[in-house]
Amino acid sequence: MINKALLKEQLKRFWIFSAFFMLMYILSGILPLHINNWQDAQFQQLNQLRMLIGIFEMRHPLLVIFTVFTPFVAINALYPHYASTRAATAFYSFPISKRGLFCTNFVAALILTLTPLLAFCVILLLPPISYSGPIVMSENWTETILFNPQIFPHFAQGNFGVINSVSAVAAFFARTAIGIIFYLGLFLMAISLSGNGYVRILFCGALPLVPLGVHTFVNLIGDAFVFGFDSGTAALRVLTVGTFTNPVLLSEYLNPTMIISENIQLWQIYLVYTVIIVITLAFSYIFGNLRKIENVGESVISSKFKKVCVFLFSFGGAILLAIILGESFSSMTMLYFGAILGFLLAYVVAQMIAEQQFSIAEKLKFLPHYAEQCWRLRRLFGRL
Amino acid sequence: MIQLKNVCKQFDNHLALNNLNLHVKKGSIYGLVGVNGSGKTTAIKHIAGIFRQTSGQVEIGGLPVYDNIAIKAAMGYIPDDLYTFPNYNLRGLRNFYANLYANWNENRYQKLLKLFRLDEKRRVQKFSKGMKKQVAFILTMSTMPEVLLLDEPIDGLDPIVRQQVIKEIIADVAERQMTVLISSHNLKELDGICDSIGIIKNGTMLVESELDELKSNLHKVQIAFSNSENFEDYFQQLKKSENNFANIQILHHERRGQVFLLIIRGKEEQIDEIMQFSPLENSENSKTQKLPIILYDKLSLTLEEIFTYEYESVAVQLNNKYEENEQSEEKNDK
Numbered sequence: 278m279i280n281k282a283l284l285k286e287q288l289k290r291f292w293i294f295s296a297f298f299m300l301m302y303i304l305s306g307i308l309p310l311h312i313n314n315w316q317d318a319q320f321q322q323l324n325q326l327r328m329l330i331g332i333f334e335m336r337h338p339l340l341v342i343f344t345v346f347t348p349f350v351a352i353n354a355l356y357p358h359y360a361s362t363r364a365a366t367a368f369y370s371f372p373i374s375k376r377g378l379f380c381t382n383f384v385a386a387l388i389l390t391l392t393p394l395l396a397f398c399v400i401l402l403l404p405p406i407s408y409s410g411p412i413v414m415s416e417n418w419t420e421t422i423l424f425n426p427q428i429f430p431h432f433a434q435g436n437f438g439v440i441n442s443v444s445a446v447a448a449f450f451a452r453t454a455i456g457i458i459f460y461l462g463l464f465l466m467a468i469s470l471s472g473n474g475y476v477r478i479l480f481c482g483a484l485p486l487v488p489l490g491v492h493t494f495v496n497l498i499g500d501a502f503v504f505g506f507d508s509g510t511a512a513l514r515v516l517t518v519g520t521f522t523n524p525v526l527l528s529e530y531l532n533p534t535m536i537i538s539e540n541i542q543l544w545q546i547y548l549v550y551t552v553i554i555v556i557t558l559a560f561s562y563i564f565g566n567l568r569k570i571e572n573v574g575e576s577v578i579s580s581k582f583k584k585v586c587v588f589l590f591s592f593g594g595a596i597l598l599a600i601i602l603g604e605s606f607s608s609m610t611m612l613y614f615g616a617i618l619g620f621l622l623a624y625v626v627a628q629m630i631a632e633q634q635f636s637i638a639e640k641l642k643f644l645p646h647y648a649e650q651c652w653r654l655r656r657l658f659g660r661l
Numbered sequence: 662m663i664q665l666k667n668v669c670k671q672f673d674n675h676l677a678l679n680n681l682n683l684h685v686k687k688g689s690i691y692g693l694v695g696v697n698g699s700g701k702t703t704a705i706k707h708i709a710g711i712f713r714q715t716s717g718q719v720e721i722g723g724l725p726v727y728d729n730i731a732i733k734a735a736m737g738y739i740p741d742d743l744y745t746f747p748n749y750n751l752r753g754l755r756n757f758y759a760n761l762y763a764n765w766n767e768n769r770y771q772k773l774l775k776l777f778r779l780d781e782k783r784r785v786q787k788f789s790k791g792m793k794k795q796v797a798f799i800l801t802m803s804t805m806p807e808v809l810l811l812d813e814p815i816d817g818l819d820p821i822v823r824q825q826v827i828k829e830i831i832a833d834v835a836e837r838q839m840t841v842l843i844s845s846h847n848l849k850e851l852d853g854i855c856d857s858i859g860i861i862k863n864g865t866m867l868v869e870s871e872l873d874e875l876k877s878n879l880h881k882v883q884i885a886f887s888n889s890e891n892f893e894d895y896f897q898q899l900k901k902s903e904n905n906f907a908n909i910q911i912l913h914h915e916r917r918g919q920v921f922l923l924i925i926r927g928k929e930e931q932i933d934e935i936m937q938f939s940p941l942e943n944s945e946n947s948k949t950q951k952l953p954i955i956l957y958d959k960l961s962l963t964l965e966e967i968f969t970y971e972y973e974s975v976a977v978q979l980n981n982k983y984e985e986n987e988q989s990e991e992k993n994d995k
Contacts, residue, residue, distance in 0.1 A: 280761075281760075286756075363744035366706070366711055367745075369710065369711045373733075373761075570711055571672055571712060
């Protein structure tokens with residue numbers, strides 16, 4: 278399943294990415310620990326402590342960005358044959374099966390993205406480089422993860438020790454790694470559905486927001502149109518799983534402080550992420566096998582899926598503009614006007630992206646058909 | 662060795678291959694020719710295991726090709742539009758191919774490298790189109806393939822390199838019984854190296870034959886008459902006489918001054934017989950004088966001419982069918 282020659286070659290080609298990520302981790306994580314001009318040694322230690330706690334609590338903004346950025350770069354670099362006809366011809370003529378190509382490149386992505394993180398964590402363990410000293414308790418820090426036995430059982434209240442312990446660093450590695458693998462799966466699914474470079478970037482940006490978008494959309498529609506709808510009901514809380522895929526909230530949900538305050542068990546978080554990872558990888562594998570190589574270069578991998586995307590985009594545009602104009606003018610007339618206008622604009626834009634050209638005169642003849650489907654869907658919501 | 666049986670390939674609304682049948686014998690060099698858009702590259706990509714057919718079978722050595730690692734390990738494919746890893750030099754590519762292909766032959770690689778005089782350390786992206794093809798050729802031939810697929814490989818190569826490439830291919834065919842399929846528009850060169858030819862049109866095999874047999878079945882006949890005014894009558898009578906001669910088909914006729922050119926498909930002895938036939942002796946127009954043939958010559962055809970006339974004959978047949986259909990519709994309307 279894993280082709281050693283290809284794996285070796287991919288690592289050789291892209292080791293520079295790993296080196297770059299490593300450099301970024303050092304510059305954003307380690308270097309600030311030493312840019313410390315406090316004359317007073319105690320203040321210097323406090324500052325280092327504060328920075329380290331920020332890293333371990335996933336509140337370091339750059340590290341959160343890297344959790345999304347490194348998988349994005351890795352996946353796009355390692356799967357050129359999903360977007361380039363020439364690359365597809367070359368890769369699929371090699372004596373490597375489709376499954377082998379998929380798995381080998383994914384393993385390469387794992388190695389390239391997790392190695393810099395691992396190296397960063399090893400550096401965090403080294404006292405001369407990071408921190409080694411007593412933990413000074415203060416009232417403000419009583420809720421911090423580092424002193425919570427739920428997360429770090431060996432830390433009891435008032436039991437001070439080295440802050441960058443192996444368990445603390447290991448936990449940080451585990452939480453960051455699961456975030457990276459999560460995004461690897463998501464971006465892989467995004468590029469498995471798309472056929473060229475532009476649309477794959479669009480899908481990579483949009484896919485993490487789809488569950489959140491569905492969640493928000495259902496709430497908006499329900500609150501606006503469905504009598505008795507309550508977005509706070511327990512049944513709909515299951516849709517909050519969508520927030521796990523929101524990159525903005527990623528750090529929150531991996532933030533141990535948030536975990537404690539919401540009374541969520543860490544293993545539950547890991548379970549949800551693991552399930553999502555397995556599902557996205559499974560779908561990526563299936564789409565990867567089903568995709569036809571002759572469709573590489575098109576916007577999406579199949580004409581049927583293209584129609585679905587155009588429909589969803591048009592419907593979403595109609596609803597969005599309907600709500601905006603309807604709410605702004607408090608008028609049903611404006612609401613329907615917004616729906617029609619939104620549908621038209623979204624349909625044109627969607628077809629331009631799907632057909633990869635500005636001239637879509639031929640596609641306008643299908644507009645009534647899409648409008649009819651949107652109308653049917655709207656009636657379905659009315660019955661709810 | 663290579664077999665395509667009733668292969669169809671549908672790309673959305675376009676039928677690229679339509680019941681294509683192709684057969685390449687082991688140890689032979691097969692030339693696949695056709696006009697632009699006829700389906701040559703599509704057929705080759707099926708054989709290379711890149712495309713999956715909509716229906717039909719694509720086999721090498723009796724085994725299906727698609728996603729078959731064992732067959733791909735023994736196959737070399739040089740496409741028209743090459744892809745190499747960005748920022749790689751020839752040395753880097755060599756290392757990759759040597760690790761990927763079990764049959765990699767380092768001696769062959771070094772020999773070809775000296776022959777083509779390429780700089781191993783220079784980035785492949787900096788090479789010209791012809792040099793990139795040389796790179797592809799060196800790497801592919803060094804994997805010692807049993808089956809070699811070449812999609813317009815000779816285009817872009819200078820004449821000296823072209824000869825070297827052809828020489829290496831022929832040597833491998835002779836020594837190792839390598840099977841080669843070449844697609845090219847350069848029919849003059851294919852004429853000199855191919856054992857068999859397949860002419861493809863609109864995704865269907867028009868003609869597939871050994872090259873010698875193909876040439877022996879198509880003849881260029883030049884005739885000159887002392888009085889050439891009534892050649893058209895003579896030609897019409899000659900056309901009617903086709904029915905009396907099985908497997909004879911006049912693909913093309915034209916007048917070049919006093920000389921008339923006929924392209925006739927059929928056995929040589931039958932053509933000699935038909936040319937001795939003097940239809941005007943039996944003409945209803947008794948006032949027409951016989952046209953004594955003062956020149957009768959048979960010439961050999963080049964592959965380019967065979968290709969052109971075979972294509973034309975199908976176009977004529979299609980046009981005739983179209984005209985017949987139009988005429989029958991007009992009759993029905995009346």
